[in-house]
Amino acid sequence: MNRFIGKTVLVTGAGSGLGRATALAFAAEGASVVVAxxxxxxxxETVRLIETAGGTAAAVVADVTDSEQVRHLVQESVARFGGLHIAVNNAGILRGSGPxxxxxxxDWDAVLRTNxxxxxxxxKHEIAHMRGNGGGVIVNIASNLGAHLRIPDxxxxxxxxxxxxxxxxxTALDHIHEGIRVNAVSPGASDAPMSLRPGETEAERAERVKSQNPLGRLAGAEEVAAAVLYLAxxxxxSVVGTDLxxxxGSSA
Ligand SMILES: NC(=O)c1ccc[n+]([C@@H]2O[C@H](COP(=O)([O-])OP(=O)(O)OC[C@H]3O[C@@H](n4cnc5c(N)ncnc54)[C@H](OP(=O)(O)O)[C@@H]3O)[C@@H](O)[C@H]2O)c1
Incomplete structure (x- = not known):
């Protein structure tokens, strides 16, 4: 499929895991991708992987907790590829375990500040551009832990x-009248770094997850990316303000 030819897509946290898989998936369908x-x-490395596969991408270093850096990131995305049509806000951290x-x-401050x-x-900065330029689409990466499921610690x-x-x-309610469609994807334990426990190998993780969810396996990074691409x-x-x-099956 070539659903995103002519579109500029920004993906935060695209240097690894789900963000990288999402950036690769958009590029494979024709988008020009800014990875942040x-x-x-x-x-x-993400840009190299995309270009090797015949796609188009550019890297912009930015810390999402810094408003000025994020404003610059959006500005750079528009400057590199002419416009910003789709944004995937995926950057996140996992810290502060324990009761x-x-x-x-x-840890509390860092997690709330980043996520x-x-x-x-x-x-804020994506919409500032999109609202004056014909609208756009935003997909945020939440988690099944939160609105859908709780675990201890x-x-x-x-x-x-x-x-x-x-x-x-x-945000979906506030901005849909400006042509900006906002949704979220909530992954469960996925084949990406954050689901690894300290010191755990990928094989050990696969074994642990077998008994931890009804399907008996991790969600593939490309399966999470496919959900993001669908929403985008x-x-x-007509899908507005949903959380996929x-x-x-963990929260089924
Ligand atoms: N993997 C899972 O099982 C799972 C499940 C549910 C939800 N999620 C969510 O999915 C997203 C991606 O997770 P992942 O497993 O792919 O983890 P990951 O590999 O650790 O990716 C997180 C990315 O975010 C970037 N990042 C962190 N803080 C940042 C900041 N302040 N500014 C800009 N970038 C920042 C990191 O790069 P730098 O450190 O280089 O900035 C990294 O590339 C996260 O939001 C996570 O909460 C993951």
Whole structure:
């Protein structure tokens, strides 16, 4: 399929995992992709993978917790490829494990700042461009942990991702009349770095997940990316403010 020919797509957190898989999937369908994150080398590797496959991409270093850097990121995306039609706000971190009373202030602040404020700042600057340029589409990456499912010892992350789900719906209501369609994808444990426990191998993770969800396996990164591409595509034209769960049945 070539659903995104002529479109400029911005993906944050695209130097690894789900962000990289999403950037590759958009490029494979004809989009020009701007990949963003804090680490130049991993972004350059994503660009290399896209170009090797015959696609078009550019890397822009930006920290989503810094408003000025995000404003510059949007400006650069428009300058590189002429416009910004689709944005995937995927950058996120997982910190602050343990029971609520034992979470330290630094971890709490970092998780909320990156996962919630980072998504808000990204949308703020993306919408500032889109609203004056014919509209656009935004897909935020939340999680099944949050609005859909809770587990022990992950309250900061769970709180942040519930907020991403709520922020997505609130933003959809605020901006659909300007032609900006906003939705979220909520992955469960996926074949991407964040689902690995400290020191765990991929084989050990696969074994652990077998008994942890009804499907008995991780969601593939390309399966999560496919959900993002659907929401960004014209086929989802009347899908507004939804939160598509891709979690192997964990929250069914
Ligand atoms: N993997 C899963 O099982 C799973 C499940 C549910 C939801 N999710 C969500 O999916 C998203 C991607 O997860 P993943 O597994 O692919 O994790 P990952 O490989 O750690 O990717 C996260 C990306 O975000 C970037 N990032 C972190 N902080 C940033 C900041 N302040 N500014 C800009 N970029 C930043 C990181 O790059 P730099 O460090 O270089 O900036 C990294 O490339 C996250 O939002 C995560 O919460 C993942």
């Amino acid at each position: 994150g804090r680490t130049r080398a991993s972004l350059d 609520v009373a034992d979470v330290c202030e630094e 919630v404020t980072g998504v808000w700042l990204a949308m 992950a309250a900061a992350y769970i709180t942040s991702k519930a907020a991403v789900s709520a922020l997505t719906r609130a 595509s014209p086929e989802a034209g 769960v891709v979690d192997s």
